[in-house]
Amino acid sequence: MNGFNTLNHMANEAQVATGLEPRGRLAGKNAIITGAAGGIGLETTILFLREGASVLMTDISEPHLAKALSKAKEMAPNATGRVETMKVDVSKEADIEAAVQSLDSWGGLDVIFNNAGIMHSDDADAVDTSEKIWDLTQNINVKGVWFGSKHAVLSLRKHKKTRGSIINTASVVALVGSATPQLAYTASKGAVLAMTRELAIVHAREGFRFNALCPAPLNTPLLQDWLGDDQAKRHRREVHFPTGRFGEAIEQAQAVLFLASDESSFVNGTDFVVDGGMTKAYVTPEGPATQPPVNFARS
Numbered sequence: 001m002n003g004f005n006t007l008n009h010m011a012n013e014a015q016v017a018t019g020l021e022p023r024g025r026l027a028g029k030n031a032i033i034t035g036a037a038g039g040i041g042l043e044t045t046i047l048f049l050r051e052g053a054s055v056l057m058t059d060i061s062e063p064h065l066a067k068a069l070s071k072a073k074e075m076a077p078n079a080t081g082r083v084e085t086m087k088v089d090v091s092k093e094a095d096i097e098a099a100v101q102s103l104d105s106w107g108g109l110d111v112i113f114n115n116a117g118i119m120h121s122d123d124a125d126a127v128d129t130s131e132k133i134w135d136l137t138q139n140i141n142v143k144g145v146w147f148g149s150k151h152a153v154l155s156l157r158k159h160k161k162t163r164g165s166i167i168n169t170a171s172v173v174a175l176v177g178s179a180t181p182q183l184a185y186t187a188s189k190g191a192v193l194a195m196t197r198e199l200a201i202v203h204a205r206e207g208f209r210f211n212a213l214c215p216a217p218l219n220t221p222l223l224q225d226w227l228g229d230d231q232a233k234r235h236r237r238e239v240h241f242p243t244g245r246f247g248e249a250i251e252q253a254q255a256v257l258f259l260a261s262d263e264s265s266f267v268n269g270t271d272f273v274v275d276g277g278m279t280k281a282y283v284t285p286e287g288p289a290t291q292p293p294v295n296f297a298r299s
């Protein structure tokens with residue numbers, strides 16, 4: 001690539017990261033994001049703020065939330081909406097209820113992104129997964145999504161809203177099996193898909209949409225630190241990506257933005273797969289990987 005092309009390429013990538021110029025796609029909407037302190041949740045917070053939403057960032061970790069809040073303000077300096085934080089453990093219904101009710105003074109929620117989730121390092125196969133890890137994973141990944149969905153519905157009704165968008169984070173492991181098992185996690189994400197689909201149908205005539213986001217493995221510190229420079233371990237995963245690379249958190253956030261906005265008014269009950277084609281691939285191409293877009297929080 002020559003110098004001009006390199007510059008051109010970098011400019012294009014920056015545009016992908018920022019979603020071009022903000023267009024107020026969420027203007028006037030109040031959103032709650034769970035697990036907002038890092039990864040997908042933080043990228044989504046920044047994108048939502050840039051698109052005119054007010055955002056309540058929630059997470060179980062207060063120190064991480066504080067850092068994430070200052071990053072969000074830095075990356076969305078022209079935000080017109082509010083941004084606040086609240087400590088929420090999604091496995092506790094009272095926490096979720098308090099977060100949702102705190103938006104009453106904003107005019108009630110319009111969007112909730114039930115994104116918080118864990119993938120425990122002791123999660124394994126049918127033989128080696130302990131009941132403790134199983135229950136912990138279901139409590140956060142499944143019950144947390146149920147509580148978020150339940151209190152979103154109650155709030156939307158209370159505020160007599162005729163539109164609402166609930167986005168629940170599942171995973172591609174709910175769609176395809178993996179020979180590197182995390183049984184509790186996989187079962188939890190399958191439950192998120194089924195629950196979201198049913199909620200979508202139940203509430204369709206109230207105007208409340210429910211969609212499940214299915215991310216592929218991402219280029220997040222959690223996964224990448226674990227892979228380290230073990231090339232064999234890395235290759236075993238990368239070979240399944242048609243584009244030759246892991247996904248970026250910002251690529252998930254862009255999908256969430258669409259699902260949250262009224263642009264997706266007829267998108268309901270989907271398993272919204274954002275995986276670079278991974279779950280549709282058999283033999284993948286050879287050659288260099290495609291260039292990923294730049295994340296806000298790590299730029």
Ligand SMILES: NC(=O)c1ccc[n+]([C@@H]2O[C@H](COP(=O)([O-])OP(=O)(O)OC[C@H]3O[C@@H](n4cnc5c(N)ncnc54)[C@H](O)[C@@H]3O)[C@@H](O)[C@H]2O)c1
Pocket residue numbers: 034035036037038039040041058059060061064088089090091115116117118119140169170171172214215216217218219220222223249
């Ligand atoms: N990273 C991936 O490769 C990948 C792939 C598919 C799906 N996902 C899903 O995407 C979602 C976000 O993951 P991420 O990659 O951004 O990871 P992450 O670990 O960066 O973010 C998850 C956030 O959830 C918070 N959290 C954990 N337990 C919580 C609880 N009980 N209550 C409230 N918050 C809690 C954490 O503090 C963290 O900030 C998760 O549901 C995850 O399962 C991730």
